[in-house]
């Protein structure tokens with residue numbers, strides 16, 4: 001089985017002591033591909049270093065939580081970092097009207113700037129949206145964003161419909177394993193077209209609630225992706241192996257990682 005974790009925050013300090021072990025454990029669990037999430041310019045640099053060292057991939061972007069810290073150098077810096085052959089998407093970018101760590105106008109401004117950067121570079125967007133529907137979809141529509149993934153989808157049916165109408169991929173995390181707040185996802189995941197579904201841990205966050213035993217300090221990690229896969233496969237009433245292969249294929253399509261080349265480097269002549 002070859003699983004693809006489309007989003008893990010491996011630059012997080014929770015992994016600084018045992019990053020190598022974490023990745024070895026993930027590989028032993030069949031998680032052969034991981035995209036390391038970039039959430040600020042600095043974290044993007046760190047994500048790229050991890051991606052280089054372990055032959056993984058990374059995103060280049062600023063999370064809406066950090067929109068207030070963006071400035072005139074942000075987009076040029078991301079543009080430069082995005083040229084790295086291991087960078088497969090722009091993000092994590094979007095809107096978070098749940099925590100509101102940054103003012104809404106800042107969030108919108110830097111979301112739009114990153115959406116435009118993605119279009120300019122021909123890279124898909126790695127999107128974060130929390131309690132920001134329908135504003136979030138309006139922005140994507142206005143900017144004619146074509147290739148993108150709504151990472152960690154936790155919303156309701158109307159939000160899912162809007163994303164699917166926009167042609168987005170939908171990322172499912174261990175949220176679906178939460179018998180209280182993730183219950184609706186068990187039904188909604190059946191409405192995601194087979195070629196649009198991708199899986200992710202969002203480690204070290206969102207540890208599946210029904211994982212036994214619960215890991216130390218409740219740290220989530222890519223090695224737990226099979227647990228999420230099984231929950232999704234159960235919800236779909238389909239064999240886990242089939243869903244694993246399909247979602248891995250979708251992730252490769254989303255990030256333009258084609259089987260022929262050993263990495264994205266093979267198809268990105270711009271890469272230095």
Ligand SMILES: [Zn+2]
Pocket residue numbers: 092127128129151152
């Ligand atoms: Zn997120």
